[in-house]
Amino acid sequence: MDDSQPLYLQLAREIERQIVEGGLKEGDQIPSTNELAAFYRINPATAGKGVNQLLAGGLVEKRRGIGMFVAPGAAERLRSQRRARFADEYLEPLLAEARRLGISLDDLTTLIHHTAGARPAGQSSGV
Amino acid sequence: MSTSTMTAPVIRTHRLTKRYGSVTALDHLDVTVPGQRIVGLLGRNGAGKTTLMQLLTGQIFPDEGEVEVFGERPAENPRVLSRVSFVAEAQKYPYSFHARHVLSVAPWFFADWDADLAASLVDTFGLPLRRPVAKLSRGELSMVGIIVGLASRAPLTFFDEPYLGLDAVARRLFYDILLADYAERPRTIVISTHLIDEISPLLDHVLLIDRGRILLDADADVARGSTTVVSGATSAVDRFVEGRTVLARHSTGPLARATVAESYDAVAAPATAAGLTAEPVTLQQLLIDRTSSRQGRTS
Numbered sequence: 001m002d003d004s005q006p007l008y009l010q011l012a013r014e015i016e017r018q019i020v021e022g023g024l025k026e027g028d029q030i031p032s033t034n035e036l037a038a039f040y041r042i043n044p045a046t047a048g049k050g051v052n053q054l055l056a057g058g059l060v061e062k063r064r065g066i067g068m069f070v071a072p073g074a075a076e077r078l079r080s081q082r083r084a085r086f087a088d089e090y091l092e093p094l095l096a097e098a099r100r101l102g103i104s105l106d107d108l109t110t111l112i113h114h115t116a117g118a119r120p121a122g123q124s125s126g127v
Numbered sequence: 128m129s130t131s132t133m134t135a136p137v138i139r140t141h142r143l144t145k146r147y148g149s150v151t152a153l154d155h156l157d158v159t160v161p162g163q164r165i166v167g168l169l170g171r172n173g174a175g176k177t178t179l180m181q182l183l184t185g186q187i188f189p190d191e192g193e194v195e196v197f198g199e200r201p202a203e204n205p206r207v208l209s210r211v212s213f214v215a216e217a218q219k220y221p222y223s224f225h226a227r228h229v230l231s232v233a234p235w236f237f238a239d240w241d242a243d244l245a246a247s248l249v250d251t252f253g254l255p256l257r258r259p260v261a262k263l264s265r266g267e268l269s270m271v272g273i274i275v276g277l278a279s280r281a282p283l284t285f286f287d288e289p290y291l292g293l294d295a296v297a298r299r300l301f302y303d304i305l306l307a308d309y310a311e312r313p314r315t316i317v318i319s320t321h322l323i324d325e326i327s328p329l330l331d332h333v334l335l336i337d338r339g340r341i342l343l344d345a346d347a348d349v350a351r352g353s354t355t356v357v358s359g360a361t362s363a364v365d366r367f368v369e370g371r372t373v374l375a376r377h378s379t380g381p382l383a384r385a386t387v388a389e390s391y392d393a394v395a396a397p398a399t400a401a402g403l404t405a406e407p408v409t410l411q412q413l414l415i416d417r418t419s420s421r422q423g424r425t426s
Contacts, residue, residue: 002409003249003327004350004391004412005351007348007350009348034310037306041302041303043306043331044309045163045164046347
């Protein structure tokens with residue numbers, strides 16, 4: 001974990017990532033607060049705050065006396081949230097750097113097609 | 128943790144002041160620590176951390192102000208002191224004592240002493256029991272303190288610089304054991320240190336002291352997200368920080384860097400738009416920025 005950002009948010013993001021990538025499936029039980037605290041070596045109250053954040057967002061649900069489980073539809077909801085943020089998080093910085101380097105929108109579009117065609121998905125390109 | 132555990136404060140000081148001759152070690156300190164927390168007592172050497180812990184454990188008397196632990200004055204108060212464990216940085220033991228003697232007398236002082244836990248910690252750390260304490264290395268002496276502090280299971284436990292001389296593996300063991308035991312038996316644990324990078328994730332509250340005054344009394348995650356460094360061209364940095372609270376500023380001609388008292392999330396977008404780079408600040412860096420900004424220590 002990175003000590004310059006609130007740890008409870010980092011924990012919540014990490015569990016969200018597991019849900020989106022399928023490491024945690026809908027209906028799966030998520031580890032207890034104490035298990036998460038021990039695994040990430042963070043304070044149990046901090047871990048609890050991270051899990052509560054997911055609970056408040058409806059991504060996990062509580063079954064009394066048993067624990068927390070990934071809620072139905074959680075993965076799709078997270079994917080659609082990410083799609084909504086895609087332009088801000090990925091396109092804005094890309095366009096800003098392109099402007100700085102004098103790469104036109106047309107050139108950028110060509111470059112994207114070229115990179116997507118020339119390289120296997122997932123591999124980074126050194127633009 | 129349920130809200131019912133967040134009861135009356137375990138520690139409360141009001142205008143607490145301690146002087147040694149012309150040196151004011153603590154200067155009208157107001158601190159309130161709720162129960163069931165792992166608290167980091169942070170600050171540079173000589174900031175007043177040990178003095179505060181000595182006052183809280185009734186080892187010395189205040190010159191001014193009030194100190195309360197579990198709602199009562201700690202000095203010469205067995206109701207308080209039987210529930211408090213203090214592991215000093217330079218803990219003195221009787222001459223010729225072996226580590227096993229330390230562990231065998233500990234139950235006289237601590238009502239909740241857990242001998243099984245102590246034995247298993249001795250095993251885990253590989254502490255030599257049959258050697259005079261005076262012959263132990265600095266790291267082994269720290270192990271004795273950590274074992275006594277944890278196995279005392281006191282409702283309020285102080286560790287003063289607990290990991291001096293411990294190697295990286297032993298420190299990691301300490302953190303893991305502390306977390307596991309705290310999860311099993313929540314209590315209030317105060318850890319004083321000037322090296323916080325490693326232990327920072329374990330804390331849920333931080334108290335930052337500088338020259339006897341409190342600089343920061345906050346939830347650790349709030350503190351973690353509270354400041355941001357912006358850097359870039361000096362003119363752009365200066366324009367950006369105008370009207371914002373600046374905690375530290377450095378510049379070298381055309382380049383400047385400033386720490387502002389705002390969260391990364393709030394600052395990142397406008398800083399980028401102004402052509403600056405924004406970076407979040409670690410707790411350790413925050414401590415350095417906050418305590419080095421006012422130079423000219425009088426000691």
